Amino acid sequence: MKNYLILLMLALAMAACRQSPEKNAASETQAPQLDLLDSLAAAHGFDHWKEVSEIRYTFNVDRDTSHSERSWIWEPRSNRVTRIQGGDTLTYLRSEVDSTLTRADGAFINDKYWFMAPYQWMWDKDNITYTFSRQVPAPISGQPMDKLTIVYGQEGGYTPGDAYDFFIGKDSLVAEWIFRRGNQAEPNLVATWEEYQTLKGLKLASVHRNAEGNFKLYFTGIEVR
Numbered sequence: 001m002k003n004y005l006i007l008l009m010l011a012l013a014m015a016a017c018r019q020s021p022e023k024n025a026a027s028e029t030q031a032p033q034l035d036l037l038d039s040l041a042a043a044h045g046f047d048h049w050k051e052v053s054e055i056r057y058t059f060n061v062d063r064d065t066s067h068s069e070r071s072w073i074w075e076p077r078s079n080r081v082t083r084i085q086g087g088d089t090l091t092y093l094r095s096e097v098d099s100t101l102t103r104a105d106g107a108f109i110n111d112k113y114w115f116m117a118p119y120q121w122m123w124d125k126d127n128i129t130y131t132f133s134r135q136v137p138a139p140i141s142g143q144p145m146d147k148l149t150i151v152y153g154q155e156g157g158y159t160p161g162d163a164y165d166f167f168i169g170k171d172s173l174v175a176e177w178i179f180r181r182g183n184q185a186e187p188n189l190v191a192t193w194e195e196y197q198t199l200k201g202l203k204l205a206s207v208h209r210n211a212e213g214n215f216k217l218y219f220t221g222i223e224v225r
Contacts, residue, residue, distance in 0.1 A: 036132055037121045040148065043172035044118040048201030053077060056223040059111040062216040071221065072108060081108055106158045115204060115219055117164070118174060127153045138167040138176045139190045140211045145169060145176070151183050173203065191217065199224040 058071040070085040079094040083104055090104055097105045113120055121128070128150050135144040145167040154160050163183040169175035173196060179189040193205040195218075202224055208217040 036148070037125065037130065040168065040172060041118045041122050043203070044116075044174075045198070045202040046119050046122060049076075049119060051200065052202070052224055054223075054225040056221060057111075057115060057219045058221045059114070060216075060218050060220060062218075064214050070107065070111070072111060074108075074112070081105070083108065102158075109158055114208065114217060116202075117166070117177075121150065124152070127156055129153075136167070139165075139178055139187070140176050140192055174205065191215070197222060 054073065054075050056071070056073045058069055060067070060069045070083060072084075073082040074080075080091065081094060082089060082091040092101050092104070094105065121130075130148060130150045133147040133149070136147040137143070138145045148166040148168060149163065150166070151163045152160055159181070161182045163180040165178040165180070166174050167176040174193040176190070176192050178187045180186070181188045189210075191208040191210050193208060195205065195207040196203050197206050198204075199222060204219070204222065206219045206222065209215065
């Protein structure tokens with residue numbers, strides 16, 4: 001009987017040894033938990049950005065009775081940018097921007113941020129700090145939403161030190177935002193993020209409005225290749 005028990009214990013020990021490598025392999029293959037910025041960017045389709053070779057869009061602003069617009073073609077792999085505005089076309093490489101191109105490139109950066117800020121978080125990760133607050137009243141709707149605050153560093157870029165408060169809806173998409181120049185306490189601009197379009201997996205808000213109804217910023221002619 002004693003010999004039987006010894007053999008049984010050895011068999012169980014060998015079974016446990018056979019199983020443990022499988023358990024370890026399973027734990028090693030589990031995907032690491034995404035951090036906050038990664039997770040929110042993924043909700044906006046950032047994982048599909050690596051497949052994009054070209055994106056086109058027209059940036060429109062209606063303010064009271066005035067209208068302005070400019071169109072962009074961006075080839076992110078070469079960082080080649082084309083601006084079409086008022087009948088004029090300008091093409092340049094962002095790696096070769098000099099003082100003659102600063103104004104045009106600044107406009108490109110501004111318009112791109114309105115269009116794809118959740119992707120810009122990822123590209124700017126080394127130059128930002130961020131905080132996250134749960135269930136804060138959104139500035140326009142008043143609905144409780146999670147708030148992501150991003151503050152840019154004091155060096156680099158066209159507007160160093162600026163801050164943005166992003167209010168995140170239940171679908172993990174940006175629903176409203178606040179822009180604060182130089183990280184000042186008072187908002188410089190408050191707007192919605194709405195009418196999302198999904199193109200090639202990218203989720204892009206195509207319309208932004210203020211609370212007063214006299215400002216609308218929107219994107220038309222969107223193409224993703």
